[in-house]
Amino acid sequence: MPIMHVDLDAFYASIEQRDHAELRGKPVIVCMFTRGGGSGAVATASYEARKLGVHSGMALFQAKSKAPDAIYLPADLAKYKRVSDEIMSFLRSLTKSFEQVSIDEAFMEVDDAPATAQKIRQWMEKHGLSCSIGVGKNKLVSKIAANRVKPNGLTIVPPGGEKDFVASLDVGEIPGLGNKAEEKLAEMKVEKVSDLARLPLARLVEEFGNSRGNYYYQASQGEDYSPVTERGAKAQSGRIATLAENTRDKSLLLAELERLAVSAAEKAGQPFRRASVYLVFSNKAYKGKQKTLEKSTTDPKEAMPTISSLLDVLLNENTANVRRVGVSFSGFGETKPTRPSPKTDKHKKALPQKSLSDY
DSSP, X not given: OOEEEEEETTHHHHHHHHHOXXXXXXXXXXXXXXXXXXXXXXXEEOHHHHTTTOOTTOBHHHHHHHOTTSEEEEOOHHHHHHHHHHHHHHHHTTOSSEEEEETTEEEXXXXXXXXXXXXXXXXXXXXXXXXXXXXXXXXXXXXHHHHTTOSSOEEEOOTTOHHHHXXXXXXXXXXXXXXXXXXXXXXXXXXXXXHHHTSOHHHHHHHHOHHHHHHHHHHHTTXXXXXXXXXXXXXXXXXXXXXXXXXXXXXXXXXXHHHHHHHHHHHXXXXXXXXXXXXXXXXXXXXXXXXXXXXXXXXXXXXXXXXXHHHHHHHHTOOSOEEEEEEEEEOTTOOSOOOOOGGGSSOEEOOOSXXXXXX
């Protein structure tokens, strides 16, 4: 049965443009502000803003340097979740196999892809929004197909055409293949997926490890065997990044942690109660700590004081420069204060269910 990927176009910004006629056709940048609005990161940029070089996850000061005359709005996460819930409820009604990936993405198995796509696009238009839709034999191909027709596009990859469809793509278009992997592949003279497809599986496993090596190999063939299945409750939501240069400069580290916190909160899509910070030092030491917030929140700026204090503790535990930083949020659904044990009164070591490389 064909698998459809539905990706809501510039979701946060599109909602604001729908609800405020004066914003339509203008560069709108929805932000997660921190430090009283003086800093923060881009949550979503409208397509008008994207033409100016602004994209999600970009630091606020970078966005303002590229688009000084754009309209900057604070994110209204509660409103966006209400709209998302309504959309996802409609999509679920069209299929028996559904998987919501995030607040603005979902997979679904469909019998009649063209007819289902038309229903979805008509419903979205009626509600003043749009989405991009990709259809293929598997989740990988359908996601790539949707990404390539933004905004408001539809691509259907016929069965048997998966390998040819991905062959001409840049390797960076493979979902989950990050900048570091792309740089390493470039050193191996691999730029297109067709180049990647010519590499033996054993070579990819040697270079990237068993899990990633197998994934890159299958992706190069247009293959993906993961099922469409409703996800259970998430234990945590996190993001990690490798710094451009190793450093102990707290202002630089905190700015990167702010950016990651915005992305992690958006990925979570629900209130969280605990914040964790992870550091990988240049001497390969790994440190992580977490702390319970005073109250549950969806706003990462409310967690920044805690994140800052955790950063101080971790930096005091190792004198080396920092190579990688990470943030995760957990404690979803917790509304009552949790009573810390005497041994973990102030800070307690984070016990993530995933390693840093899993984010």
